[in-house]
Amino acid sequence: xxxxxVEGCESGYGEVQILWGATLTLRSGELTTLxxxxxxxxxxxxxxxxxxxxxxxxxxxLDDRDIxxxxxxxxxxxxxVLVPEGRQLFSTMTVAENLEMGATPGHARAEMxxxxxxVFGLFPRLAERISQLAGTLSGGEQQMLAxxxxxxxxxxxxxxxxxSLGLSPKLVMDLFxxxxxxxxxxLTMLLVEQNVQMALAVSDHAYVMGRGKIEIEGPAxxxxxxxxxxxxxxxx
Amino acid sequence: MILSVEQVTIRFGGLVAVDGASFEVxxxxxLGLxxxxxxxxxxxxxxxxxVYKPRSGRIVFRGxxxxxxxxxxxxxxxxxxxxxxxxPLNDLSVLANVTVGACFGREQLGxxxxxxxxxxxxxxxxxxxxSEMPAGKLNVAQKKRLExxxxxxxxxxLLLADEVLAGLNPQEVADMLGVFRRIRxxxxxxxxxxxxxxxxxxxxxxxxxxxxGQKISEGxxxxxxxxxxxxxxxxxxxxxxxxxxxxxx
Numbered sequence: 157x158x159x160x161x162v163e164g165c166e167s168g169y170g171e172v173q174i175l176w177g178a179t180l181t182l183r184s185g186e187l188t189t190l191x192x193x194x195x196x197x198x199x200x201x202x203x204x205x206x207x208x209x210x211x212x213x214x215x216x217x218l219d220d221r222d223i224x225x226x227x228x229x230x231x232x233x234x235x236x237v238l239v240p241e242g243r244q245l246f247s248t249m250t251v252a253e254n255l256e257m258g259a260t261p262g263h264a265r266a267e268m269x270x271x272x273x274x275v276f277g278l279f280p281r282l283a284e285r286i287s288q289l290a291g292t293l294s295g296g297e298q299q300m301l302a303x304x305x306x307x308x309x310x311x312x313x314x315x316x317x318x319x320s321l322g323l324s325p326k327l328v329m330d331l332f333x334x335x336x337x338x339x340x341x342x343l344t345m346l347l348v349e350q351n352v353q354m355a356l357a358v359s360d361h362a363y364v365m366g367r368g369k370i371e372i373e374g375p376a377x378x379x380x381x382x383x384x385x386x387x388x389x390x391x392x
Numbered sequence: 393m394i395l396s397v398e399q400v401t402i403r404f405g406g407l408v409a410v411d412g413a414s415f416e417v418x419x420x421x422x423l424g425l426x427x428x429x430x431x432x433x434x435x436x437x438x439x440x441x442x443v444y445k446p447r448s449g450r451i452v453f454r455g456x457x458x459x460x461x462x463x464x465x466x467x468x469x470x471x472x473x474x475x476x477x478x479x480p481l482n483d484l485s486v487l488a489n490v491t492v493g494a495c496f497g498r499e500q501l502g503x504x505x506x507x508x509x510x511x512x513x514x515x516x517x518x519x520x521x522x523s524e525m526p527a528g529k530l531n532v533a534q535k536k537r538l539e540x541x542x543x544x545x546x547x548x549x550l551l552l553a554d555e556v557l558a559g560l561n562p563q564e565v566a567d568m569l570g571v572f573r574r575i576r577x578x579x580x581x582x583x584x585x586x587x588x589x590x591x592x593x594x595x596x597x598x599x600x601x602x603x604x605g606q607k608i609s610e611g612x613x614x615x616x617x618x619x620x621x622x623x624x625x626x627x628x629x630x631x632x633x634x635x636x637x638x639x640x641x
Contacts, residue, residue: 172532172559193626194429194587195558329636336640350428353628357637367562389626391589392617 157184158220159344160205160236160313165214167204174200176368177214182313182346187339189347189355189376192365193389198348199241201365202317206238207231218313233261235312239319243302247291251282254290254301258308267310275304278334296327303334314338315346320354332358352389356380364388394419394550394581395440395471400449402435402605409435411605412449417550422572422582424596424613426589428625431602433585434476437552440583441473442466453550470498472548476555476585478539482528486519487511489527490541497546506545513541517571532559537568544575551575553584557591569595593617601625 160182168174174197182188190198203209205216207228216224218234226234246254255275259268276283279300285293290301299319306314316335320328332354338345339358349355355376356362362379364372366388372379379385395417402410410432417423425433438444440451442463451459458466472493480489490513494506501509514520517537522530527538536556543551553572557565565588572595576582586592593599593613601609601616603625609616616622624630 170532173561193589325632329632332636351628352626353630353633354636357633358640386617386623386627389589390617390622391591391593392613 158182159184159218160346161215161217162201162205163215163217165201165204165216166212167200167209168212169200169209173212174368175204178365178368178370179214180363180370180373182344183361184344185342186360187335187345187347187358188361188363189349189359190363190365191349191352191355191385192371196365196388197368198365199317200368202238202315202346202348205315206236208238229260232309233263235261235263235310236315237306237309237311237313238315239302239306239317241317241321243298245290245298245301245305248289250287250289251293251301252286254305255282255308258305259310261309264308264310268308271308271310275307278307278337279304295322296324296330299323299327299331300334307338311343313344313346315348317348318350319347320349320351328354352385353380356385393417394454395583396450396452397436397440398450398452400436400439400446400451402432402439402444403447408605410439410446410602413602413605413607414449415600415607415610417581417583418598419581420576420579421597422576422584422595424592424599425583425585425602426592426599426616427602427608430604432605433602434554435605436602437473437554437583437585440466441471441552464496467496467546468498468500470547470549471552472497472543472546472550473552474539474543474554474556476558478535480527480530480535480538480542483526485524486527486530486538487514487523489538490514490545493542493545494547497548499547509547510541510545513545516544516574517541518567533561533564536560540568540571544580548580551580551582553582553586555585555587557586557588565591 158181162180165178166175178201192198204211211224259265320331336358359376362376363370372384393416398414399412401412427433439446442461445460450457490510491506494501494509514523599613599616601622609619609622
């Protein structure tokens with residue numbers, strides 16, 4: 157069942173057009189990955205879907221409802237949540253306060269207590285550091301907190317932008333283990349990742365983006381074997 | 393060889409941004425310098441044109457050790473740079489911006505000659521009709537061309553081109569590649585940093601690949617794009633991903 161669909165999206169910054177008609181679909185309960193070289197438009201697509209920048213053309217649908225023009229907070233109320241690149245934590249607030257900020261949508265507020273238990277179950281490390289300022293956490297802990305904050309919003313669709321960026325190999329494995337756990341729980345997710353091999357290994361479905369459009373699409377296990385993926389990154 | 397980078401290391405505190413990198417640029421050739429984010433590409437440009445001084449190693453331009461010279465001294469010897477983030481003198485005309493490049497370049501021309509060179513560069517980059525416009529009024533693609541015109545007005549022997557194709561549409565990219573081939577055919581050597589890989593691979597004679605500050609591969613575009621080390625640097629390690637899959641099964 158289709159949960160989120162993006163059809164023919166065009167957008168960009170000022171006069172620079174980045175997306176040239178991007179189309180993709182997230183199926184319910186699936187982990188979908190979006191990979192592609194630098195400058196392909198992956199982050200711009202996430203930002204457009206989330207409403208952080210306006211779509212110039214095209215539509216974004218959530219459960220068949222057109223949400224293209226809704227504001228980011230309205231989309232968050234509907235359960236569309238983004239874990240942004242570079243974590244974007246409130247660095248002078250504590251771990252607990254950051255998590256509380258995640259539980260801003262109405263439906264999430266009501267369940268905040270239970271959500272705390274859930275994220276501390278997933279990330280016991282954060283429970284140990286509950287009163288610590290987010291800015292004093294290690295890089296790996298900050299990424300975990302960013303994901304936990306996203307979960308506090310009780311997402312129906314969770315989108316990640318480059319979660320493994322800057323993490324050590326060990327922490328990258330821990331991160332993908334968390335993603336796999338969330339997948340087993342049936343959460344619908346969209347993963348934008350620079351570690352293409354890991355992203356394709358963990359995902360159900362994959363899109364490869366290049367120059368503002370989707371160039372390759374298919375089951376992740378098939379896309380893993382395609383030489384075109386290498387070409388999308390290396391040009392030859 | 394017009395330039396050789398010999399065992400260059402650049403550190404910022406504890407961070408080694410470039411780690412013992414060596415390569416050479418052939419005369420009249422286009423060298424593509426690639427690598428994942430944070431590989432040290434722009435830092436290396438900053439070392440070649442004297443913005444940073446390497447911790448160790450040498451940079452030799454036309455047989456002369458230029459390591460540690462100031463940027464303006466290196467510019468006068470014929471190394472010119474088109475920057476990733478363009479910062480024209482917004483209130484000056486397009487022509488004046490390019491004239492500045494000619495005045496402070498290799499030939500250090502007087503104003504009259506510099507203006508003539510600037511006009512020639514604007515014509516060759518298709519900006520002649522914008523010559524009297526304030527540079528700040530140009531659109532992004534035009535500003536990118538202005539940046540290249542300013543760099544070329546210095547009459548360089550070596551051009552360092554940092555992401556000059558970023559933000560251009562496909563037609564503008566194709567036009568710009570034509571410009572690069574033309575200046576190469578006029579004998580100018582080029583080092584090009586570019587994320588638009590198909591474009592870089594298309595125009596480069598030779599490609600050097602950096603990852604975490606180290607050179608991991610070099611060769612023709614065909615050679616580097618099929619080198620497993622390069623593929624791993626860009627896509628991740630397939631063996632690790634396979635293990636992850638098996639552990640989860």
